[in-house]
Amino acid sequence: MALSLKNLSKNSQAALQAIGLFLLITIGILLIIFFTPAVEGTQKVQSGFYSFSQTISSWTADTFFDRETLRGEHKYYQDLASLHTHEEAYINELEQSVAQLEAALKYEETIGYTTTIARVLSRSINKERELLIDKGILDGIIVGQAVVVGDGHLVGEIIDLNDRTATVRLLQDKDSSIAAAILGSDKTIGLIEGREGYLLSMQFIPQDERIDVHDVAVTSGLDELIPSGLVIGVVSELITNDAAAFQEARIEQIIQENDFSYVTVMQIPL
Amino acid sequence: MNVVSTVIVALLFLVSLFFQTTIVQAFDIPLGATPIHLAIGFLLLHRGRIELGSAWIAITPIIAIWVGHIPGAWWAYILIAITGPILVKRIFAKRSLLALMGLSWSLYLIFMIASYSTFAEPVTMTWIGFIMLTISLIFIAYLERYVQRFSKRFILVRRKH
Structure with missing residues (x-):
């Protein structure tokens, strides 16, 4: 029983560590790309992709209209x-x-x-x-x-x-x-x-x-x-x-x- | 190794959220309603690490403030992030495609009901999302299998005995 409790706490500790690391990295990257001069580049790439997809979407709609x-x-x-x-x-x-x-x-x-x-x-x-x-x-x-x-x-x-x-x-x-x-x-x-x-x-x-x-x-x-x-x-x-x-x-x-x-x-x- | 995989998951999270908000949602319905980011989260919850899958879903509405718009109410994400691990451990523990489908359908149903209750989503939209989720899950599950085989063959270095 004590062993299983110990295992449980070890598992939850590892899970919490993983979640913490995941949040740290995600928020870290987010801070870098949205709160530094890199934001210009990020937004340029994002709008480029949006524009590209929107062009394909309009083209598809125009081509396959019933x-x-x-x-x-x-x-x-x-x-x-x-x-x-x-x-x-x-x-x-x-x-x-x-x-x-x-x-x-x-x-x-x-x-x-x-x-x-x-x-x-x-x-x-x-x-x-x-x-x-x-x-x-x-x-x-x-x-x-x-x-x-x-x-x-x-x-x-x-x-x-x-x-x-x-x-x-x-x-x-x-x-x-x-x-x-x-x-x-x-x-x-x-x-x-x-x-x-x-x-x-x-x-x-x-x-x-x-x-x-x-x-x-x-x-x-x-x-x-x-x-x-x-x-x-x-x-x-x-x-x-x-x-x-x-x-x-x-x-x-x-x-x-x-x-x-x-x-x-x-x-x-x- | 755990640290490396967590870093990869974090990068995948941001890429998939950008992909969802910028590329997928630029298309018209039904393609625009494909919840690809959520589908990857379900896959991670079922096939990968439960805690990361749960965190993936829970922080999506928070991170989306900077990245773009996502469908559904924010607390619907929190709700499925909490129920997801319970369903994986108690009901859909088997690592089959059917179990993955069962888990995803159950969670998406909870997500739909939670979003209906706040009128955050039009009814037809969520049903289209439901169908698109099923299609994207089949695609992602096969892609995952392919990536797994590829990585086993080319990336993993086998120890010589």
């Missing part, structure tokens, strides 16, 4: 193209107005913020639709800043920070909520919230507000750190109920989370 999806997409882009023609005329009209109003609105204020380009290191696949990017507190990023891709397509906002990394909550996340307006309208008409899947939902649209399918939803600027005019998506469906106090619209994002490996963080000063 016929129905392709047909649906074809129709969707045809509609978008026809919408584009109408929009061109509308944009011309707007451009003239903007040129006149530019001075009065102190246009420099709307572009008076800096931007930071960040690489995507990882993305979550669970319910919390999030991205990890390689810029953090040391780069001047703060919680609440807007994250865009391309020429101003909003994809999410910063929700969590480390020294050299930041977590971006994507618009599809169920906790995401952004004040929105319809392009051409100068007032906030709803909140865009995340839903499971790729569609977003625009809530709290007043019943008297006129919205059409293919209207473009943009940020309204009501959120403190998110500038106005960032494209969120296109209205794909309207859900109206006369008995309800508000209308609802489904918004389809033009850029999907798999389409990019670089993002831009908009640093609006507080």
Whole structure:
């Protein structure tokens, strides 16, 4: 009995030593690669791998799309193209107005913020639709800043920070909520919230507000750190109920989370 | 020798976590839902050293803060890190592929239920993960057997009598 107890304690001692050594080495390596200048290299390698996998993933999706999806997409882009023609005329009209109003609105204020380009290191696949990017507190990023891709397509906002990394909550996340307006309208008409899947939902649209399918939803600027005019998506469906106090619209994002490996963080000063 | 193997396990841990968060999860579902890091942890728990397998699973959510995002609730990992060694010793002690499958399915089921209870995971996602876990386990178990044979033949230096 005494011998077996002795053996047991010897075994547990060896196990504890192994666990201790394992933790020591893992945390040691982690400290070296994330808290020394080596972090640059690590993040470069990590984002390189992410970018490579994301390219393969997009290529696979493009190559092996089923016929129905392709047909649906074809129709969707045809509609978008026809919408584009109408929009061109509308944009011309707007451009003239903007040129006149530019001075009065102190246009420099709307572009008076800096931007930071960040690489995507990882993305979550669970319910919390999030991205990890390689810029953090040391780069001047703060919680609440807007994250865009391309020429101003909003994809999410910063929700969590480390020294050299930041977590971006994507618009599809169920906790995401952004004040929105319809392009051409100068007032906030709803909140865009995340839903499971790729569609977003625009809530709290007043019943008297006129919205059409293919209207473009943009940020309204009501959120403190998110500038106005960032494209969120296109209205794909309207859900109206006369008995309800508000209308609802489904918004389809033009850029999907798999389409990019670089993002831009908009640093609006507080 | 124990120190060497612990160092190798620690390196494998970081590589596999990077692989999971950066490469695997960049793909769409179902490939993106493959819990490859967890599968290696189960294999280590069953075929390798129990204490390291348990530590592997337990520290995953902590280390993932720096490396990337991982699926599931953090305490679901702790829960399976505690129940894992008990299941290996009491029920799935046999070193067969079926026992490995039994252990992994049981632990993943606990993981799924724990994650459901906090609504951390969509239901369909975890079931896809379950299927992908099975496929990756078969692959990893065969790979392990191959690596073992290779190392016995080429790496181990046999003592001359």
